Amino acid sequence: MRRFILAAASVLLLGFPSEAQQSNPFPAGESRDLIAVACTQCHRAGPITQLRMGEAGWRRQVYNMVLRGAQIGPDEIEDVVKYLATNFGPGVPVPGVTPAPVKLRDGAGADLVAGACGTCHGVDRVVAVARPGGQWEAIVHRMVAIGAPVDAGQAGQIISYLQKNYGAAPSKAP
Ligand code: HEC
Ligand code: HEC
Numbered sequence: 001m002r003r004f005i006l007a008a009a010s011v012l013l014l015g016f017p018s019e020a021q022q023s024n025p026f027p028a029g030e031s032r033d034l035i036a037v038a039c040t041q042c043h044r045a046g047p048i049t050q051l052r053m054g055e056a057g058w059r060r061q062v063y064n065m066v067l068r069g070a071q072i073g074p075d076e077i078e079d080v081v082k083y084l085a086t087n088f089g090p091g092v093p094v095p096g097v098t099p100a101p102v103k104l105r106d107g108a109g110a111d112l113v114a115g116a117c118g119t120c121h122g123v124d125r126v127v128a129v130a131r132p133g134g135q136w137e138a139i140v141h142r143m144v145a146i147g148a149p150v151d152a153g154q155a156g157q158i159i160s161y162l163q164k165n166y167g168a169a170p171s172k173a174p
Pocket of ligand 2: 051052053054089090113116117118119120121125126127139140142143144146147148149150158
């Protein structure tokens with residue numbers, strides 16, 4: 001039995017190296033083995049490896065998953081959060097996604113957007129769609145909650161900039 005398993009394993013490894021590699025999409029690190037098992041029971045790894053958040057965002061996500069049944073012990077949570085924020089945090093490129101370069105409209109706050117809003121996804125994603133003011137406010141607060149590195153004052157400037165330069169529907173403007 002054991003010999004059979006070893007033989008089967010080596011056939012897999014030798015015969016299909018790319019599949020074997022893809023089967024563990026989690027980079028090396030503490031907590032990797034735990035995550036590779038506990039976080040792929042209900043969905044694949046894709047939703048995790050394609051996402052980018054800071055520690056606070058990942059912490060909320062992990063608690064949510066534990067509530068749903070993920071097998072992570074209370075004393076393992078912080079290590080898991082650190083692993084996720086390190087490997088799938090701001091500044092780590094998302095495989096297969098190349099952000100399009102954008103020229104932001106001039107205005108106070110443009111360089112804040114360029115600096116703080118393009119580390120998890122491209123700035124192209126930020127300004128792809130014009131939106132009503134309240135939506136900009138909600139989005140920026142959501143981004144700050146999951147790890148955009150700005151303080152309250154800077155968040156306010158970004159909201160004003162986006163509302164002014166990428167606001168939706170002229171009928172909604174004052
Ligand atoms: C018991 C089932 C279950 C397990 C185990 C589980 N998840 Fe989830 N996960 C879900 C469900 C259901 C959703 C979709 C609903 C949602 O987004 O809240 C989801 C969605 C997600 C998303 C997508 C969120 C988004 O906005 O696209 C991420 C990221 C995620 N899970 C991460 C994890 C991580 C990290 C772990 C391991 C700590 C984990 N999941 C383990 C059930 C599970
Ligand atoms: C820490 C990582 C991170 C940073 C930094 C970040 N974002 Fe995001 N952003 C995300 C994630 C993850 C999503 C997709 C999930 C979601 O919509 O909540 C997203 C989605 C978006 C979307 C699409 C929302 C939708 O409903 O379609 C917009 C617009 C956006 N971000 C704007 C911003 C702005 C503005 C900033 C700068 C203040 C910013 N982002 C900085 C992680 C980040």
